[in-house]
Amino acid sequence: MKKTFLLLCFLFIMAGCQDRIELEQQSYVIAIGIDSTDDKGTYEFTYQMANPEVGSAAGQGGSEEPATETVTVQGSDILSATFTANSFVSKKLTLDHTKVIVVSEETARSDDFIRVIQSASRTPQVRRQVQMIVSKEKASDFINNNKPLLETRPHKYYQTMLTRAIETGIVPEATLHRFFQITEGDADLFLGIYATTEKSDQKSASEGAEDKYIAGEIPQIGGSPTQFMGSAVFKEGKMIDIITGEETRLAHALDPTLRMEGYLATVPDPMMPDYRVSYEYSQAEMPKIDIHYHKDKPTTINVEIEFQIEVIAIPSLVEYTQNVAYRKKLEKEVVTRLEQNTKALIEKSQKEYRSDPFYWSLYVRKYFKDIPSYEKADWHKKIYPNAEINVTYTLDKLEFGKMINDSKLDEVRD
């Protein structure tokens, strides 16, 4: 009797092994690429799998294997294509550790994009924290061309690359979670990360700033060919445009739900316009967004942004630190430039996109008691495009780093 009972016990315990799968038997997909094909409903999926032996102590040093394996197969959705891929990949493809989904620009601009990306949210394997990258070229080319030199392990590469780029504000935080919220909320624009490995007409830095680029335009010598810069603008689940790194930073500054650490930028020196003054921009507080909704007349949106700058370099050697009049001029220059650029971006969004990339619809919601009336008021079509928007930047602090004065040129060269 006792023996039978014991046997029965083991029977139950063993049933827990049904889902047992060893680490050895799994291939961890780090990046998924999605390309459309000529057939509607069929897509090309590219899976970049990490080789866990590379860069770990378990690799025993001498391993000659590459850090990743990249395969491309056709299929109708992200998960079922992994099984097709198993006809030539030796292990089970697991999507639990996927860091990015790369979508080619062509696919992102198609009407059917929402159908293929939706399948990502149904499976529990793909996390909501996965970042969405839009690549200028085919996604499979992007993943294949992307050859990081130092961070060869792909998960570390994407993690560090994106974290840093998002911190500096040149690309937005573009998780699937945010994509679905904004798309399903049917208001606002979603910004995806824009990246490429192809060079296009390169702008030189003399044209103005360090962030007025989109990916592919940055003159670069050496390093990995992949550039992350700017964002892909999505309206209603479909890509409609690309904005530059500078505009992405402004969107960060204006959107309280996005996080940005601060960035370095330059303005033309107000005293000697041949040179530029570099400064570090940071926002200690969230922007204050105050929306007054009016049913019959245009809604007014007042945005106040308090920011701080720390001057990093003054190549013109003008004495901004001690001379009050000069300093005022510099302050004014910074603020006007920010306000001008913001105004241009807002105008573009109102006229061209007819929606906002700042997630401001959140702030108008409190004027409605229920969702039907909110949806009837229509943020996309009626409220935002006609709104009167005032953005004021207030300079809260102006620091000059650890130097009080620069060298005096006339004294140095006397």
Place this chain on the structure above:
Amino acid sequence: MQNKGFLRVREIAAMILLLVGVKLSDSTPALLTQKAQNGFWLIPVISFICIFPSFLLMLYLLKKYKDKNLVHLLEAILGKGAGKAVSFIIFLFAFLSMTLDSRNYIEQIKLLYFPESPTNIIFLIFMVVVFLGAKKGFEVIGYSSWIGLPLIKASAFTIIFLVLGDLVLQRIFPIFGSGLPIILKEGVVKASMFAELFYILIAYLATRETAKFNKGSIIAALIAFFEILIFYFIYITVFDYNSVAKIAFPFHDITQFISFGEFFTNIETLFMVFWLFAAFLKFIIFLYITTWIFGVIFEIKDFEPLLLPFGFLVGTIGLLPFNSVINELHFRETLLTIMSPFFIVLPVLLWVIALLKGGLRKK
């Protein structure tokens, strides 16, 4: 029965907290959002306001009639035959709720953690564990609930803490979701989401002094209510109104979403352990009190041998629904809708009858 009356306020409170509070992690939010959209987090408020007075009335009646549990009370007020009939209805409600709920939990375990294993096997193992737990008797269940509670709550608070950064408070607007009338109606119709409070009344005599039971159950009901409210609030502020309606298991979507900083991602298994622990305890309690109600109705003194057949029945009936969506959105919704008026009105009726019969004057 291994009940010696050693349970205190804290064990009773812990059991009720687990029985009712764990609801925040199943598919009930998905059920509520279908109609109420982002106003769904207000539904528990309405439901609680509707059902809590009835529950207090029940406690009052039990106190007046002294030394009676739920079924005996019904028999004393309504007469033997009618009392047994009504009790049997309560038993059926409890049994069906347990069956449909358990299927829901099985689906969660299967979909998220054991995708390859067949549902039957998971169900079987789950019910075997529940049966073995329930067999230990009511007091052991009470102690285990009390011991397990801090761990379970600590993990829940860790989740709240980690998700705080992703809350966007403006998402609760428009405040009434799809409209105030709908929220009010749904609040009343779904009031039975707190129906477990009534089932546990079968254990009214489990404590040495009934005042302890009163105190424990009232405290636990309030805490469970606030817990559910907090979590529903988190769901709506993390997911937006259109997204939350699409998510079947928001609790697990949140555990998958959060991470300890950059480095420790994919940490959901950590929370799964405590969640599973809570789920086991919930169904252990549920199975025990359901069988208890049955035992008292049919005057079976030693009802514990019935736990096995009942556990088996829950498993087999629970497997019948075709899939979890039908189970949740169709069967469970219908059941809740039928149960709500019953539990809101029954105590009032009992009170009126008791008043007319003069049962309240006696003491």
